[in-house]
Amino acid sequence: MLTKLISTLVHTYVCRNPGGLPDWLGNVVVAVAIAIVVSFTFVYLLSYVHISGAKKTLLSVLCAFFGLALVLVSSGIVTAFTEDIARSVNVVHVVDTTRMNDGNTEPLSYVSLFSNMPGKLTQELMDLRGEEFSCGRNMTTDFVTFTVKYGCRSYKGSNAGWSKSEVPVLHVESDSAADDARKTVVSVDTKSSTRWSLAINMQEIDDFTIQVESDKLVQLGGKSEVDGWHTIQFAGGKNAPTKFQLTLVWSSNATQASPKEANAEDPPLLVKLRTDVNRATPMVETVLEKLPRWCAAFGKSTSPYTLAFLTALPVNI
Structure with missing residues (x-):
């Protein structure tokens, strides 16, 4: 009891x-x-x-x-966690391409280990010796639906298990102003992923639509926001579409990022995209095998799969 x-x-x-x-x-x-x-x-x-x-x-x-x-x-005879009181953890292979828009040609790839439960991951790392994990509050990762503020990263073997052909693409098709309203059309290609999360900066955008060919999945109007972002989660079947058209209607109060902000290490973002692939890379499999028996893989509806691709568009597009 x-x-x-x-x-x-x-x-x-x-x-x-x-x-x-x-x-x-x-x-x-x-x-x-x-x-x-x-x-x-x-x-x-x-x-x-x-x-x-x-x-x-x-x-x-x-x-x-x-x-x-x-x-x-x-x-250590009586441990803080047991198989009955397990600690939930997430092991995700992250391929981050948000910096490719800044001129970087190679994605940043690493394995992220984090837990939604309070406390550090000190005991878990004892079983992961040799896997080159580093932990701290500087290991932040924006997964679009949430942000890891404390976690562990390892770059060991992070280039195996994925290919550049799986990296999602956000491409600006057009950017024009008419009738005092600026509209930007962005093509979204999630590649092989049929489960993704998209966040739109509502401090810069008044409204938006999402459509597949001639079918509008998201109509104009009725947009809410949390912390300045409107987040959309999509999950489809085997034959679900992977190419979408995102039309952004800019706010009349939208402000362009200053040159200093645009050249900063973390420039303001307009759109963030995470695509999930339900596949364990070799490094993820190794970590899952070595984790203590009282660790349980945990995922909510907002959590990524074991392979996640991140990309974004800056405000100054």
């Missing part, structure tokens, strides 16, 4: 953006839960102790249990 309670409490604090919560939050939640249970127990136990005069005995037993617990936890 206590195991189920702690498991529920820990999984309640799953963060939308991995690493977005403090590392110590999980420990505090579990500690408070245990303190509440112990306090309620003492309400009934202390009254008996006062009557029976067993204060010294109870104090000795409590100290012995506390010392035993410290030994078991510090020695």
Whole structure:
């Protein structure tokens, strides 16, 4: 019962953006839960102790249990996670082409390891020695539907298991202004992927449409936003389309990025695209095999598959 309670409490604090919560939050939640249970127990136990005069005995037993617990936890005999209380992790081979628009000719490829649950990945890395992972809050990755704010990366063997022919393409077909409204037509080619996520910067764009040939999948009007972005998720079958036309209607208050912003390391983006491929690359397979048995592969509807391609268009197109 206590195991189920702690498991529920820990999984309640799953963060939308991995690493977005403090590392110590999980420990505090579990500690408070245990303190509440112990306090309620003492309400009934202390009254008996006062009557029976067993204060010294109870104090000795409590100290012995506390010392035993410290030994078991510090020695690793009792681990923080087990097969019953598993830690959810994601292992994704990322091919990032967002910098190719800045003149870089080669995509950035790496394997990303992260968890939606609070805490660092120190124990997991002990089983991944030799795979050249580095962790920190500087290992951020924008997966369009969420952002990894703390994670681990490895560039070892990251060029195997994918090809450039799978890299999605965002191509500006036309960019014109008529009737005081600027419109930009972008062709979207997701290549072999039929599961993708697209985010549009609603601080720059008033409205947009998405169509396949003559069929409009997204009509004008009724657009919402979260943190300034409108996100679309698409999942199709085997014969689902992979080529789309995105028409952007610019806002009258749209501001062009300054030369300093445009040349910055992270220039403002107009459109972000992530395409998912349900395939494990050799490096991903190696990592999944080496992860501790108490790690469980976890994915929500917003999570990528084990192979994800990232691309984007800057505001200054």
